[in-house]
Structures are given as structure tokens and as C-alpha cells.
Amino acid sequence: MIDQITTPTFAVEDPATLEVVGHVRDLGPAYARAAVDRAAAAFSSWSRAAPRRRADVLRRAYELMLRDRDELATLISRENGKSVQDATDEVVYAAEFFRWYSEEAVRADGEYGNSPAGEARTIVTRRPVGVAALVTPWNFPAAMATRKIGPALAAGCTAVVKPAALTPLTMLAIAGILGEAGLPEGVLEVVTTRSSGAVVSAWMEDDRVRKISFTGSTEVGRTLLRQAADRIVNASMELGGNAPVIVTEDADLAAAVEGALVAKFRNGGQACTAANRVYVHADIARPFLDAFVAAVDKLTVGPALDGAVIGPLVSANEWQRVSDAVQLAVRNGARVAYAAELPAAPGHFYPPTVLVDVARDSAIVSEEIFGPVAPILEWTDEDDLLDHLNDSELGLAAYVFAGDLARAIRIAERLEVGMVGVNRGMVSDPSAPFGGVKQSGLGREGSREGLREYQETQYLSVDWPT
Incomplete structure (x- = not known):
């Protein structure tokens, strides 16, 4: 673990008043790798947890976000600057991703049937992809977090998250809510940093990270896709718009x-x-x-x-x-x-x-x-x-x-x-597939498609003649 005393920090500023809202730890690649250690260690038990267990955590997190709606909205307004109404709407919208994926978590589906030749049975299942690296932007610090965390946890993935340096406090608050909702230690690790490139590169170079989900500029998305190509990492990109x-x-x-x-x-x-x-x-x-x-x-x-x-x-x-x-x-x-x-x-x-x-x-x-x-x-x-x-x-x-x-x-x-x-x-x-075409991104967030982004398909061919 990091030394709480000697670890450097950076200030989070209110863009409306230029006053300091708070300070957070400025963590680097070494801590980012240690976060993967903990997420990888937690993956086995979380991925095998009953779907209802994962659903209950997400449902409770949804309820806690609504309980803390006003406090979260004030926090968003202070570190992001958006109006209280916009911030309140964001909290409600963000919480909906936890509710939606609490419901999707228990809708495990697959396929079963006879092979065309009648010599085998085909069983198709879906399993969590593994440790997911989630990189979120500053403009919707709550909603862009829950839109990634919800499906990742519902699918049985563990995750390491890097919030934007301009708005890290909201992500830390959401992580606290998930802990209160019963999420086991190590399942979600938050890394606050001003060294975004170094932290994310450490994750992209780690063989245990099997998923990258990024929301941000097309330029940065291109860089991450090049890094993902080196290890053939499953990638979702929600990039620029016009x-x-x-x-x-x-x-x-x-x-x-x-x-x-x-x-x-x-x-x-x-x-x-x-x-x-x-x-x-x-x-x-x-x-x-x-x-x-x-x-x-x-x-x-x-x-x-x-x-x-x-x-x-x-x-x-x-x-x-x-x-x-x-x-x-x-x-x-x-x-x-x-x-x-x-x-x-x-x-x-x-x-x-x-x-x-x-x-x-x-x-x-x-x-x-x-x-x-x-x-x-x-x-x-x-x-x-x-x-x-x-x-x-x-x-x-x-x-x-x-x-x-x-x-x-x-x-x-x-x-x-x-x-x-x-x-x-x-x-x-939350119930609709969010995403773009061309250089606006790859993959979809929200809906059932958002869950699929954190799953791999496996099929069993069973010797079972008709």
C-alpha cells in the first residue's frame, strides 16, 4: 500500500470561483500496477459470485446514490462547475446505470441446440472478460463512471478506474458508495493522478488487463487503440462528436x-x-x-x-x-x-x-x-x-x-x-445503446450491448448424438 503521508497530492479547483475544493493523491504507474494486483486477486471470487449477489450490490448502490443525490450534485457542481440542476440530473441518470445493470446481471442468457449433423449438442455461454481498465472524462464525472462500472461489475469483471484529474472527487464518492453497498475489496480500484498517460500505459502493458474502456478525445482514443493492438486487448471507445x-x-x-x-x-x-x-x-x-x-x-x-x-x-x-x-x-x-x-x-x-x-x-x-x-x-x-x-x-x-x-x-x-x-x-x-460510428468510437455503452462489451463468448461442443 502507499504511504499516506509521503504520497504527493494535487488540488481540485472549483472552476466558478477558482477556490480549492479538495486534494487527492497523485498516484503513478507503480500504484497503478498494484491496483491491478488487487483487482486480479479479486477477480476469481467476484467472477464466480452468483449473479444475484452482483445484482444486489448494484441495486444497493443505486439506492445509496439517490439517498445522497443532493450531496453528490453539490460535489459535481463544485469540481465541474455545471449548474445544480444539471448536476442533479446527472446523479439520477448515473444511478440508473446501477439499477439497469443490477437487472441485467441476473438475466444470464446463452444458447443450446443440436449441431446440424446431429452428432453433438452446442452450448453457448458468456463469461467476464477479466480485469477492465476504465478511463473516464471530466464533463460527466458520475454518469461516465457508472456507465462503465455498472456493466463491468454485472458481467463479473473487476476494474481499475482512472477519473479525470479535473474531477476526481465524484469518482471517489461513488467508490465509497459501492463499498457501502457491499462491493468486496479489490473489485474496484480507483487511481487518481495527473500522470494520465503513464498510468494508463502501465495498464495497457499489463497482461492481466483484458479490457480498456475509454471516453474522451478521438486523438487519445487513437493512441489507446494502437496500444491495445499490441496485446489484442478488448477495446471500447466513446470519442469525439460533432x-x-x-x-x-x-x-x-x-x-x-x-x-x-x-x-x-x-x-x-x-x-x-x-x-x-x-x-x-x-x-x-x-x-x-x-x-x-x-x-x-x-x-x-x-x-x-x-x-x-x-x-x-x-x-x-x-x-x-x-x-x-x-x-x-x-x-x-x-x-x-x-x-x-x-x-x-x-x-x-x-x-x-x-x-x-x-x-x-x-x-x-x-x-x-x-x-x-x-x-x-x-x-x-x-x-x-x-x-x-x-x-x-x-x-x-x-x-x-x-x-x-x-x-x-x-x-x-x-x-x-x-x-x-x-x-x-x-x-x-441507460436502456439504449450509446455510441458512434466512424472516428466517434467503437462499441456501445448502455443497454444489453453495454454488458456484452465486458463478456467473452464460449461454446461447448458436447458429444451427445441424437
């Missing part, structure tokens, strides 16, 4: 504005599924813009604990990146149709901003913004629009608002993305 919103000329204007607002500004735009650009049919472009700007103007900006709807960006680096993207767009001809007033606060606040006259080929359209900036573009030809949208290396999510449902579904089916919100600004649900 979600468009499509509004047709017959869409319900009020519903489209509300849906686009949710898709764009939830979590201050810091979500991989966030609407990155909004395409409005030219026939309704003016009334949509007026209504959208009016809705954005109602979003209060400031510290979460003061009741604001839009909090700060998570760091100074993120603030600078978003600011640079907007300035470049303006230099290239875009016009700021609206920018909110900022609070007199020291945090990393960026004003909710609406851009118009944006060129289709501009960087702010083709690259993920990850902030509260909404470029509005017009379109007239559906085929041309879809060709433009599909000409992207990314394909995570999209949103379609149309009065004719059949048309909306037709458009959705032509989009080269993994998820489409049809007449709604949300796509995430």
Missing part, C-alpha cells in the same frame, strides 16, 4: 427551439452529444433565430451554487480554446448575433453565444466546440445538406426536428451517426 441539429421548414418552431436549446446548452455545451451546429431551413430561419436568441437570453450565467443555469468552462485551457474558435470564426466572416453578459466572478465563464453567417467549411463547424456557442446555418436542399453532414470523420449523434415524422425518420436513417434524437434534444438512456 452533432448537427436539422430543423425542417414544417417543424414545430417552439419545440425545435426548445430541443436545440437543450441539445446545445445542457452542461454548458460540454458534452460529446452536444449540438455543435444548427441547420435551419431558409423558410423559417429568421423566426427560428429570433426565438432561439430570446431563449438563450433567458439562460442565467454564473456560479452553480448561486442558482445559475450556465456555469463556467472547466478550465482556463478550455476557455481559451473556445474563445480562439469563436474569434477565428468571426475573422472568417461569422457574425455574433447574441452574446450573454458575464457575471462579476473570477471563474472560467464564457458567454452563451449565437453565431450567424457561418461558412459551412469553417473550423467552428467541422470541429467540436465543447462550449456554449451555437453556430446557426441555413439550408434549402435536403440531399445537399445530408451529403455535407455525412462528409465528416465523426459520427456520434444528431438531432432532427420535423413536422412530418416519416420525413424526420427518413432523414435520421440517412445520417451517418450512431444516435439520432427525433423531435427531442436528448439521446442518452
Whole structure:
């Protein structure tokens, strides 16, 4: 075990006030390998535990998260900066993954049948893949953790987890809840660190780690996939997005504005599924813009604990990146149709901003913004629009608002993305397969498919003639 006194620590900062929220241990590769030691030692007993035993732990963790909902939401708001409402919604959503996978854990399925020649019986079963390395991002510190931990534990895997250095406190709180729920020691090991590359590389080089699940940038995902290839490690990747919103000329204007607002500004735009650009049919472009700007103007900006709807960006680096993207767009001809007033606060606040006259080929359209900036573009030809949208290396999510449902579904089916919100600004649900296509990722999280990501298929051919 590590020396609690001499181990270095690092500070976790509130991005709204720049005050220190807490300190956590800054652990390195040696501790990461020791965490695998403990997870590997616990794997045998946990993988053989009755499905009901694993389910009971997850169900209890779900109940405890709801019990501690307000405290967890406050913690998320303080280390991430998101509004209290967004943080509370995240806690409830995150807890649902524990409930969902508590139910999936006991739905063990397999196959049994005769071989075609009638000489044997075929028995197909699924077994846990082994020790799983889980790497989670800062933007949803609770939900991205439980979306990985839930299926891993339900499948019978043990796990080592590295939360983002910007938001480690939520993961530590969830680990504590799982311990209170009865999770045995060693089944889940959390490694907090600022040396992310070194820690994850230590796991990728360890023969006992048989699964990597990562949520983050496409660039880092490519690196991890190259490392996974060296040992043929089972890999799940939930990577970058560039979600468009499509509004047709017959869409319900009020519903489209509300849906686009949710898709764009939830979590201050810091979500991989966030609407990155909004395409409005030219026939309704003016009334949509007026209504959208009016809705954005109602979003209060400031510290979460003061009741604001839009909090700060998570760091100074993120603030600078978003600011640079907007300035470049303006230099290239875009016009700021609206920018909110900022609070007199020291945090990393960026004003909710609406851009118009944006060129289709501009960087702010083709690259993920990850902030509260909404470029509005017009379109007239559906085929041309879809060709433009599909000409992207990314394909995570999209949103379609149309009065004719059949048309909306037709458009959705032509989009080269993994998820489409049809007449709604949300796509995430624990019971649905979350993930993208192209360079937005590999595999799915949530639903039964999420459980499969932590299982290997084995079949027995039994000499049993008919």
C-alpha cells in the first residue's frame, strides 16, 4: 500500500470561483500496477459470485446514490462547475446505470441446440472478460463512471478506474458508495493522478488487463487503440462528436427551439452529444433565430451554487480554446448575433453565444466546440445538406426536428451517426445503446450491448448424438 503521508497530492479547483475544493493523491504507474494486483486477486471470487449477489450490490448502490443525490450534485457542481440542476440530473441518470445493470446481471442468457449433423449438442455461454481498465472524462464525472462500472461489475469483471484529474472527487464518492453497498475489496480500484498517460500505459502493458474502456478525445482514443493492438486487448471507445441539429421548414418552431436549446446548452455545451451546429431551413430561419436568441437570453450565467443555469468552462485551457474558435470564426466572416453578459466572478465563464453567417467549411463547424456557442446555418436542399453532414470523420449523434415524422425518420436513417434524437434534444438512456460510428468510437455503452462489451463468448461442443 502507499504511504499516506509521503504520497504527493494535487488540488481540485472549483472552476466558478477558482477556490480549492479538495486534494487527492497523485498516484503513478507503480500504484497503478498494484491496483491491478488487487483487482486480479479479486477477480476469481467476484467472477464466480452468483449473479444475484452482483445484482444486489448494484441495486444497493443505486439506492445509496439517490439517498445522497443532493450531496453528490453539490460535489459535481463544485469540481465541474455545471449548474445544480444539471448536476442533479446527472446523479439520477448515473444511478440508473446501477439499477439497469443490477437487472441485467441476473438475466444470464446463452444458447443450446443440436449441431446440424446431429452428432453433438452446442452450448453457448458468456463469461467476464477479466480485469477492465476504465478511463473516464471530466464533463460527466458520475454518469461516465457508472456507465462503465455498472456493466463491468454485472458481467463479473473487476476494474481499475482512472477519473479525470479535473474531477476526481465524484469518482471517489461513488467508490465509497459501492463499498457501502457491499462491493468486496479489490473489485474496484480507483487511481487518481495527473500522470494520465503513464498510468494508463502501465495498464495497457499489463497482461492481466483484458479490457480498456475509454471516453474522451478521438486523438487519445487513437493512441489507446494502437496500444491495445499490441496485446489484442478488448477495446471500447466513446470519442469525439460533432452533432448537427436539422430543423425542417414544417417543424414545430417552439419545440425545435426548445430541443436545440437543450441539445446545445445542457452542461454548458460540454458534452460529446452536444449540438455543435444548427441547420435551419431558409423558410423559417429568421423566426427560428429570433426565438432561439430570446431563449438563450433567458439562460442565467454564473456560479452553480448561486442558482445559475450556465456555469463556467472547466478550465482556463478550455476557455481559451473556445474563445480562439469563436474569434477565428468571426475573422472568417461569422457574425455574433447574441452574446450573454458575464457575471462579476473570477471563474472560467464564457458567454452563451449565437453565431450567424457561418461558412459551412469553417473550423467552428467541422470541429467540436465543447462550449456554449451555437453556430446557426441555413439550408434549402435536403440531399445537399445530408451529403455535407455525412462528409465528416465523426459520427456520434444528431438531432432532427420535423413536422412530418416519416420525413424526420427518413432523414435520421440517412445520417451517418450512431444516435439520432427525433423531435427531442436528448439521446442518452441507460436502456439504449450509446455510441458512434466512424472516428466517434467503437462499441456501445448502455443497454444489453453495454454488458456484452465486458463478456467473452464460449461454446461447448458436447458429444451427445441424437
